[in-house]
Amino acid sequence: MKDKLIEITGLKKHYNGGAVKALDGINAEIDKGEVVVIIGPSGSGKSTFLRSLNLLEIPTEGRILFDNVDITDPNVNINLHRQKMGMVFQHFNLFPNMNILKNMTIAPMTILKKSKAEAEEKAMQLLKRVGLEDRAEAYPSQLSGGQKQRVAIVRALCMEPEVMLFDEPTSALDPEMVGEVLEVMKTLASEGMTMAVVTHEMGFAREVADRVIFMDEGKIIEEGTPEDIFTNPESDRLKSFLAKVL
Amino acid sequence: MDGIQAWFVQQFTELKDKFILCFIDGDRWQWIFDGLLNTLKITLFAGLIGVLIGIIVASVRSSYDKNSESLALRGGFGYHLLRFINGICQLYLTVIRGTPVVVQLMIMYFIILKSSTNGVFVAVITFGINSGAYVAEIFRSGIMAVDAGQFEAGRSLGFNYVQTMRYIIIPQAFKTVLPTLCNEFIALLKETSVAGYVGISDLTKAGDLIRGRTFEAFMPLIAVAIIYLVLVVILTRLVGVLERRLRRSER
């Protein structure tokens, strides 16, 4: 019996009073330790879906259970749950006015009330793992895109999250830097981190994903193991999508 | 040649006499000095009040802009309270920015604070409230100018709204608004020159008094203009230094 971490039921996100349906009834679940990769054409709603999981997008309808708590309930303190959901953005969103170490320690020190020494020790450990320990004092503007994204990943890890959400983490990178970021993500997956990843990297999906979800027009069209999705696609839409991207 | 020299000597003597008449006779320089002190007092304290009001109003307005969607869904008391306060702030901005400051000053002096006998105090309150409206919009535009991703990054790490503002958005916004804020202070300094309308002896009024007593326009007006100019140049320089220091901290 698998351990459910996130359970999504009937999730909808409408704009302009229902004229635009970014999400149109999503049911899904993510188990502990599972790596779920979400693919689909642009405008399919996959980013909106991911951003709904920590309520950066507020759903119009539906429920999201995280650790058996309905986080769409207005009376739930979403800040507590967001601490346990690390998020990595397409454009890194590092804080430009802080150096790397400060970027990584400000949240643990402010929110988790960790001591400066403790937070910095943890940050340095993580930086070492991604090979950036010598850049701790640098400012984001002095780093390459790939380095920034690696910092963004370990910044989220500093909060010791239960799940990591990746929103097209390699889309804004120069091709030669994509590899170093994917490498970090693979390591993370191999260590048992629960991950939800929106990406266009089909190679990564095939190699790392436990399950692949294909979305189009705000709906989940197909889901299954990478095997199922990439070698035996059932729907015409998935077939034509794969024909374009592979 | 002698003629030209004599002419210059005569002009110089005339200027010297006028200078003595305007500033030395009857210790009239004292008016300028006292007026300058009042101008500085009004500008400084009104500026502080303005920043305080500006921070409060800008916080309310940007909280409303950023949170109204989520609060509307939740509904209830908090949402209606924020909406109400936001409405009051908007009314404040409209009224203050929609009326001349000299009219506000007279309303304050003759109607609202009519029992106060301290003209400088009335001016501080009036110019403070006036400046607050402009500072609020400067802060708000600074907050809005910070990339939305910064806000999302803060929230996704678990910071609540206030913490995100406090630790992530405002430090970045402050840098972008600093030049505009400085301009607002310069404008405030110059605007205080209408304080004379309600009998306050500020710098402009001092020049005006000397003009009325000596019937000499050139000396007192140019002197007053030069003092304002020097103050503004000093203020601009100071902010330049501060800006450079802030920028250095980023590199």
Next chain:
Amino acid sequence: MKKVISILMAVVMVFAACMLFSSCTKTEDEEENSTNEAASQESTAMTAKEGVLVMATNAAFPPYEYKEGDSFAGIDVEIATKIAEKLGLTLEIQDVEFGSIIGGVQSGKFDMGVAGMTVNEERLQSVNFTDSYATGVQVVIVNEGSAIASLDDLKADGSMKYGVQQDTTGDIYSSYSVDEGGFGEENVIRYKTGADAVQALKSGKVDAVIIDNEPAKSFVAANEGLKILDTEYAVEDYAICIAKENTALLDAVNEALAELKADGTLQQIINKYIPASLEDSSAA
């Protein structure tokens, strides 16, 4: 050193240019005047603009001058109208701040200043005055029930504030130091208009207002709860000011004033604005 010299040179150049410019404009004026003289032999040479007598006043000083709708009224306005008639000129009234009148007359912007203006030493240094046409009295207005009952109660120890209209006789007199007979700078609050000073008195911002008798009476009549102290604060003569070099106009106005006094017109005008019982304060 070079730098200092070049700065000095620049200052001198600018200065010289200013002087040249001002002397140029002066010659133009003179030329204009001489052509005027050629065109009409009579009196026009005395004014800057042909056929027009420009009078500067501060129309916030009833009953001497005030606005009635879009036009001006008051003792000074009517007297000036009569003078203009006598000189065969059209009267043009410029409403400016009181403190700007003498400067404007000096620079030739206005031909004369008629604004209930008192003759004093300071002013005589800058302009000439005609014969007096009325007597002005400075009085003290206080709130009814005020502790101030007579001039002796007016204190200059900082416990009392005095409201005045900026640059008027009341301002000048009360701003003198205690030794010179005033209350001292720091105890005088100067307002743009007499009405503002009275407003401040009513709301308790000042303890007394020192102002000319005639406007004082209008203010007390229009505002309940105010009274004028029985003893005058000062008494002095009102006259018209004219630029020092323009003696032709000075002589002509004096002549006109004498005629107006002789035929009783002056008295009629004053009686029209000031009730007969107060005549004694307006004879001259």
